[in-house]
Amino acid sequence: MTYCLGMLLDAGLIMIADTRTNAGVDDISSYRKLHCLADDKDRCIYAASAGNLSTTQTVLGLLREGVPTGEDESLMRTIHEPTSMFRAAQLVGEAVQIANETVGRALASIKISGASSILLGGRIGKGPPSLYLIYSAGNFIECKPDVPFFQIGETKYGRPILDRTITPSTSLAEAMKVAFLSFDSSIRSNLAVARPLDLIVMPTRAGAKPFTRRIGVDDPYFDDLSARWGDLLHDATAAIPDPPFMAELNGH
């Protein structure tokens, strides 16, 4: 399992991924899930992956070394060629399909799921950042303002805080805090999600460079945020009036 989150806000794109990978609870490792696919003059593209590690590494390998074009194996396309993020998502979808047909089929023969999904975010040319969710069949959807975030992997524990707070107008700093709280919830409830976390922030404004950072297992800001949140939740719960029927119960 793993947990990856992408948010597409007016102010910019945020992507975060944990690094835990496991084959059972007795075989746990740390692998980077957030990858820079391109950081050129005209394009800046990142991918976060969840699912079978051998499948997602195959997808990344294909994108790096070339996705075959039809039946002519000498014609290869890389992530440096698409002229839009939509075309880039199509190329990643093709790589996912190829990985599923090869690695996925082999894994299916021993009854292991090779399914994997990818968050693809970035910008090509002068357009604003965009964000895509590529499913294990290679089909994909684009993030739109109605729900300005995508999750893959262990999505449920970290979802309620997102549903209640994230809108397109949320600032990057606010969204980053909420993203950390979403990860903190997932980490507390599922051993298969863990720090370090890798993140990338790509502001929408022209000329702003993307910013990457790794949040380590003993990051003091994250530890402080987690501790404060517990206290703040207690205070918030206390601020809500008691259910009216509890008075009736005490009266018995």
Added chain:
Amino acid sequence: MTYCLGMLLDAGLIMIADTRTNAGVDDISSYRKLHCLADDKDRCIYAASAGNLSTTQTVLGLLREGVPTGEDESLMRTIHEPTSMFRAAQLVGEAVQIANETVGRALASIKISGASSILLGGRIGKGPPSLYLIYSAGNFIECKPDVPFFQIGETKYGRPILDRTITPSTSLAEAMKVAFLSFDSSIRSNLAVARPLDLIVMPTRAGAKPFTRRIGVDDPYFDDLSARWGDLLHDATAAIPDPPFMAELNGH
């Protein structure tokens, strides 16, 4: 899907269940999932069920009309006979096994899962309330103070708030608010969980009567709690300092 929560606190037992049942998103109904199995002078026992409705209704029918004893079909045991909650959990476990062997096997032949699980809570005699989680195989575990709650059904969305706030010393009123917030999160994120909610509160103190209540689809207290929580989460997020690296980003 459905969501049921049981909390075993120093002050008493709380059980809550939603009422949604569905076969696909285009076949949705409302069924009571929290049932009073016994309300006698010497025992007060409640069950909340999640999973296939035909299986759980069979379990409840067996407990009401009699669970067969071995091969002699004239010997039937009901929930009114066990002399402890442990023995009651064993009887419910047997009923679950029988339902799985009959209804469950028939459903398996058409590739539908008949799996169901049960929260069993209550008290027999003068002992304090206790709480059991009975799995679909009929085996069960008892709630203990290390984690003073059990969830069945759609458990993940509503879990983080429980992990962060519920301890054995939490008051009944506080626990009830947290339980409602846990349900509110689940209802917002999953169409397969919905009001009305049924609840029972059984105080530990001697002589206190259990209290039952249905929270309707337009319950004003629940609506107010849900609205306040959104605002309180915004305030709490704002009260956490911004990540230090965001200043660095703005400096670019």
